[in-house]
Amino acid sequence: MVEADQQADSAIGTTASNTEGTAMSVSEKSKNILKKWLPDVLFVNLLYRMKIGRFPRLAHPVTFNEKILRRSLYPDPRFADLADKLLVREYVRNAIGEEHLIPLLTRPDVFTDEVFNSLPSSFVMKANHGSGFVKIVRDKAKTSFEELHSLAERWLATNFYHVARERHYRKIKRHVFFEALLLDCDGNLPADFKIHCFNQTPGKQRAFILHISDRFTPNPRGDFYDEEWNHLDISIGHYPRSKIASPQPDNLDAMLAKARVLSSSFDYVRVDLYAPLARIYFGELTFTPGAGVYPLYPESVDYEWGCML
Template sequence: MPLIRRIKDFAKSTLPDSIFLSLLHRKYVGRFPNLRRPTTFNEKILRRSMDPDPRYVPLTDKLAVRSYVSEKLAQKYLVPLIAAPVAFTRAAFDALPASFVMKANHGSSFVEVVRDKSQTSFERLQHLTEQWLQTDFYKVSRERHYSKIRPRIFFEQLLLDERGKLPPDYKVHCFRRGNAQPVMYISVISDRFGDTTRGDIFDVGWNRLDFVIGYYSPSEEPPGAPPNLAAILDTAKTLSEGFDYVRVDLYAPGDNIYFGELTFTPGAGVLPFVPDRIDYEWGRLLRE
């Protein structure tokens, strides 16, 4: 790593969380956040990143959360777990099936899709494993609940749809006010690990909404509603019980519904909205 880069990284690591996050928010959202009296969605997410609910730790841990999902729903909603080895050894690699997904439990984007094991190698995956396990995800985005998760590697069954492609990722944003019915929006990420990744936002009636979250461009032709849309929404509703806001990620290949993850601080509170007014509108929905 070049010396200047190391100096910059060290300087950033010494900043207090509030300053680090404020600078990050300014860079990606375009303004400094009001952390004393937050009004936007991103500002409120930043606040909870710095003062997280203790429940976030086990429910953000992608291995530990499986118990919660099994208790709230049923085992069938979990992507079949192939292995969660204490150490990734040659023997662990040899025991893996021809296709699988390798993940780490302690952060975002630790995902490696392996469609054909013969096209990769133990050495390559071992190197990737070491990189992931050595990453303190708290230091990446200062979401404090991640600092309490012990890093682990695990392997899940590779899910494919009827076309042999990865199924869309349904990210259901669930806002709750007490015992009232949740307000839900569905962010659909298509072809996530391909060359034409797209992101579309829908309401519960599957009307595409004219705004963008994050960095994925919308599809030219919006994807059709999944046949099990009602079941997807019911699943998200059940898993979001007891929280004023949580994003519930689901997959729905065929007639099945599989759990992906729970996210309480999406985008680490520095997620751009286009148009910007949606950041304020969602901020009014999130009443902590």
């Protein structure tokens, strides 16, 4: 789903709205072409300088963002398959069970009018090869095959690697797919629980939970909690903190347990989960959140998390 990585998109002129086809000027297109041909190391250095305010120490990274940036350039070979929103389903199925997967409606080789007609009245259209490729459809009667097909074609034409040079995305074969629409008891889209999982040594795990609420509204909020649901004085990127902490989820311990299982093979990964109606559903695994250019506040957190990674 659309998330923190949008800031990396906007930093190089490829915002989510552009991904969905907003017309760009000739000058914007020229800038994007130029950026596309910059060498990766030069590109990420400039992007980091623009977003963080200084050049990164890529040879000897210290902060969390610097280490994530280096990961983007030199990814673990496992990252590509597990960042693929379709292939990762098998990993999740084997690790924590089929019941934690959002029901997959269809993954067509070609999105046709017949596929559109076979979809239920509400669903979510996604692409598997990056961040921000999400279309919520609450009422199919209010959209059309032509509208969704045009959007899908723009997604599939986008090489997500070019957005912020996260190299593991280059290897993902692009597909559009359709999932069931999850709603909470009030009929709203469920909040995101983005669980930053650090595995420093075997048996020594720490988790920080970024709770994204009101995500698809004009006023989304992002609040960090520790494993005991203490509201932390940490913020990330453009998400404002809430003045009052949200109630602790009833199934917090179960969510953390699932996140620990899914993250156990890695020194760090962000595990995204949803928990509507007392259920737990998997969202995605993110190995390079914000592409390593998403500011953490206070800055000391960037150094503290860097020590854990």
